[in-house]
Amino acid sequence: MARPIDEIKWQDLEIGAAVSEPGCSREYKTGSWRSLRPVVDEEQCIRCGLCWLYCPDAAIHRTEDDHFRADLEYCKGCGICARECPVGCITMEIEEG
Numbered sequence: 753m754a755r756p757i758d759e760i761k762w763q764d765l766e767i768g769a770a771v772s773e774p775g776c777s778r779e780y781k782t783g784s785w786r787s788l789r790p791v792v793d794e795e796q797c798i799r800c801g802l803c804w805l806y807c808p809d810a811a812i813h814r815t816e817d818d819h820f821r822a823d824l825e826y827c828k829g830c831g832i833c834a835r836e837c838p839v840g841c842i843t844m845e846i847e848e849g
């Protein structure tokens with residue numbers, strides 16, 4: 753388990769700030785940064801997978817029913833998926849609360 757960022761001193765960093773624990777980004781739920789959330793209209797979705805391809809945070813997953821959905825624990829709400837969707841079926845909606 754990674755330590756909270758405010759408990760890490762510069763002396764604790766690896767030389768060259770190399771990543772010593774691969775996969776540790778899974779422990780940081782960055783979804784709380786989001787002010788907009790992507791919502792997919794699954795009726796219009798043609799399942800091309802471009803949203804999955806373009807998401808810079810690899811936050812989009814293919815579901816068991818063959819749709820693409822954002823994992824809101826990691827999605828930062830950048831809107832790139834909505835911008836790249838060829839049929840425009842992703843809308844960015846304001847986060848509640």
Ligand code: SF4
Pocket residue numbers: 790806807808809810811812822823826827828829830831832833834
């Ligand atoms: S809004 Fe940005 S971070 Fe969230 S799923 Fe779309 S591309 Fe990924």
Ligand code: SF4
Pocket residue numbers: 792796797798799800801802803804820836837838839840841842
């Ligand atoms: S980019 Fe749009 S049409 Fe393609 S899979 Fe994603 S939501 Fe569906």
